[in-house]
Structures are given as structure tokens and as C-alpha cells.
Amino acid sequence: MSQNVVVGISDLNVAKNGDVLVTYALGSCIGICLYDESVKVAGLSHIMLPTSEGFNPSGKELWKFADTAIPELLKKMEQLGANKFRIKAKIAGGAQMFPGFNNTSLSSIGERNIVAVRETLKQLRIPILAEDVGKDYGRTQFFDSSNGQMKIKAALRGEWVY
Amino acid sequence: MAFENYELNEMQFDALKEIGNIGSGHAASALSSMLDRPIDMNVPQINILDYNDVVNNLGGPENVLAGILMSLTGDVSGMIMFLIHKPFVELLLSNLLGMEVEDLDLDEMSQSALKEVGNIIAASYVNAIAELTGLSIEISPPELCIDMVGSVLSLPAIYYANISDKIIFIKDELDKEDAASSQIILIPDVDSLKKIMESLGLADI
Numbered sequence: 001m002s003q004n005v006v007v008g009i010s011d012l013n014v015a016k017n018g019d020v021l022v023t024y025a026l027g028s029c030i031g032i033c034l035y036d037e038s039v040k041v042a043g044l045s046h047i048m049l050p051t052s053e054g055f056n057p058s059g060k061e062l063w064k065f066a067d068t069a070i071p072e073l074l075k076k077m078e079q080l081g082a083n084k085f086r087i088k089a090k091i092a093g094g095a096q097m098f099p100g101f102n103n104t105s106l107s108s109i110g111e112r113n114i115v116a117v118r119e120t121l122k123q124l125r126i127p128i129l130a131e132d133v134g135k136d137y138g139r140t141q142f143f144d145s146s147n148g149q150m151k152i153k154a155a156l157r158g159e160w161v162y
Numbered sequence: 163m164a165f166e167n168y169e170l171n172e173m174q175f176d177a178l179k180e181i182g183n184i185g186s187g188h189a190a191s192a193l194s195s196m197l198d199r200p201i202d203m204n205v206p207q208i209n210i211l212d213y214n215d216v217v218n219n220l221g222g223p224e225n226v227l228a229g230i231l232m233s234l235t236g237d238v239s240g241m242i243m244f245l246i247h248k249p250f251v252e253l254l255l256s257n258l259l260g261m262e263v264e265d266l267d268l269d270e271m272s273q274s275a276l277k278e279v280g281n282i283i284a285a286s287y288v289n290a291i292a293e294l295t296g297l298s299i300e301i302s303p304p305e306l307c308i309d310m311v312g313s314v315l316s317l318p319a320i321y322y323a324n325i326s327d328k329i330i331f332i333k334d335e336l337d338k339e340d341a342a343s344s345q346i347i348l349i350p351d352v353d354s355l356k357k358i359m360e361s362l363g364l365a366d367i
Contacts, residue, residue, distance in 0.1 A: 009213060009312070009319060024223035025312025028320055048316075048323050064323060097317055098231050098305040109320055138313020140224060155226045155310050156267055 012045035018146035026093035028110035035148035036082035042145035050116030066116040130162035185287030223312030230280025237297035240350035244280040277304040295361035
């Protein structure tokens with residue numbers, strides 16, 4: 001029986017044996033799904049902020065930022081036998097939930113998260129196979145470790161897979 | 163440091179409760195005149211919670227509701243958000259516009275009406291802070307988002323991720339038979355919270 005493994009906000013986790021990673025209601029945050037197909041090891045990281053610059057995070061705080069969470073997730077996946085050179089990514093989130101909201105430091109946080117995630121993955125040489133990012137709605141994200149399929153569910157919009 | 167995580171002593175927390183009480187009183191009378199009928203309100207519950215507890219208090223991450231967000235500027239900076247569950251959205255729209263709502267896919271007029279309600283309610287609380295402290299606080303125009311709780315809260319969550327792990331959460335219960343409960347989330351900058359407490363003569367020593 002496959003099980004759901006819930007990933008909270010600023011959280012990350014790994015799954016194998018057909019277990020499904022799920023993170024609920026992404027808004028401006030981003031869910032980064034990583035998958036090594038040959039060993040069927042999946043990982044999901046739910047980041048809130050683009051960069052750890054100026055924060056000096058440690059421990060679980062590393063899971064909050066795109067630039068520190070993705071390497072942490074890779075480490076966990078490698079412990080389960082994944083190989084960095086085979087890992088591919090699918091990402092979702094980075095919405096602008098309140099498009100008219102004028103708060104300079106925050107108005108484009110979704111977009112800044114998207115840019116930071118793409119940049120971090122590029123530096124790690126992890127290709128992005130699918131993106132469901134931006135726009136103005138929330139997304140629940142499921143990531144199936146049996147086949148690397150990412151399913152997105154949105155309120156009032158239904159669900160679809162990548 | 164006392165204010166690092168919105169950690170308040172008992173007197174400071176009491177002051178916050180008083181702000182909540184006065185704000186809720188103002189909110190009830192504003193709603194009562196908007197809906198043209200009396201509004202019974204229980205004593206609001208005020209808590210300082212982290213993001214996950216707030217989400218759970220609002221029906222879990224995937225519960226769909228309406229959030230109206232405003233930013234605070236002036237002597238106090240931060241955010242205030244008014245959250246309305248579906249039954250209360252229905253009640254408000256049927257009273258204000260005579261509209262029956264089937265789902266939360268609302269037209270522009272209904273959206274403006276909700277924003278206006280959010281603005282009035284937020285002002286009730288902000289005025290309570292201003293009255294008690296003498297601080298001058300301005301509220302930005304309201305922005306509306308109807309979506310899953312977790313997503314609606316992502317902006318304030320990200321905002322507080324920079325400054326604190328806690329949010330001030332005020333839960334009002336209006337008219338029990340209508341199930342018309344609503345919630346207010348107040349996120350002042352840590353410095354602003356300090357300023358509020360100082361203005362009340364409750365600065366930490």
C-alpha cells in the first residue's frame with residue numbers, strides 16, 4: 001500500500017516504494033519535486049523564500065530558502081540511493097495571491113521564488129522537466145515516487161498531471 | 163530578547179486582548195449597521211500562534227475561504243487580514259447585495275463588497291490600537307483572494323518568516339446561529355509591536 005507523506009511549509013521529505021509526497025496549498029511558496037527514475041527515489045521541498053543571504057540559517061531553517069533547501073533535499077535523496085546526475089525536477093507554485101497588493105518587499109515574492117529555484121537547479125545541473133508556476137491561484141502538489149508524476153490540484157480549477 | 167518572537171508578558175497580552183475586545187466591539191457595530199440588524203458577539207479569542215496552528219484553526223490548508231489583506235503604514239507597519247468562511251460570505255452578500263452565492267467564484271461586484279467589508283472590519287481593529295496608543299496608523303486599499311487557506315496565508319507567512327514565527331490571531335464569533343464566525347490576523351513588525359506596548363506604558367524592562 002502506498003502512503004501519503006505530507007510535507008509542510010518550510011519542510012522537505014523523501015519517499016520511495018510508491019509512496020506519494022504531498023504538500024498542501026502552495027501560494028507564493030514553491031514545491032520542488034526531485035526524482036531519480038532509475039531507483040525511484042522522490043523528494044519534495046516546500047520553500048518560502050528565495051535566498052538565505054543575510055539569515056545564516058542552520059538545521060531546519062535551511063529548509064526555508066530555495067538556495068539552501070534544494071541541496072539539503074539532494075543529500076537526503078542520496079542517502080536513499082539516488083544519484084545527483086540522474087535527478088530531474090518538476091516545480092509548482094510561486095503564485096501572486098494578492099496581485100494588487102503594494103508592499104515593495106513582498107509584491108513579487110512568488111516571481112522571485114521562481115527565479116531563485118530555477119537558478120539553484122541550474123547551478124546544481126538539475127534539468128526542469130515541468131513547471132506549473134506563477135499566476136494567481138493556490139496549488140496542492142502531489143508527487144508519486146513510483147513514476148515521478150506531479151499532480152496539481154487547485155481550488156475551483158480542478159486537477160491535472162505533469 | 164522579549165519581542166523576538168512576539169513573546170509577551172501577561173500584562174502585554176492583556177493589553178492585546180483589550181485591543182481585540184475594543185476592535186471586535188467596533189467591528190460588531192459596523193457590521194450591524196451594514197447588515198441592518200443587531201449582531202451578537204461573543205468575547206473574541208486572541209492567540210499568538212504559528213502558521214500551522216492558524217491554518218488548522220481555519221479549517222485546514224485546503225479549506226477555501228475569502229481573505230482580505232491590507233498593509234499598515236505610519237507609526238505601525240505590518241499587515242492585517244480579515245478571513246471569511248463561506249457561510250459568512252453567503253450571509254454578507256445576500257444581505258448587502260441580495261445575491262445568493264452558489265460557490266466562491268464571485269463576480270466583481272461581490273468581490274468589491276467583500277473588500278469593503280474587510281476594510282471596515284480591519285479599520286475597527288486598527289482604530290482600537292490607535293485610540294489606545296495615540297499612534298497614527300494608515301491602512302492600504304484592501305486586496306481580496308479567494309482560495310485555499312494555506313495559499314491565502316502564504317503572503318503573510320512569508321512576511322513573518324522574515325521577522326517572527328508567530329501571528330496574532332483574533333477569532334470572533336458573531337451570531338452563533340448563523341455560523342458567521344470570522345477571523346482577523348494581525349502581523350505588526352516586531353518593532354511596531356514594541357512601539358504599541360511602549361505607547362501603552364508596557365515596554366519590557
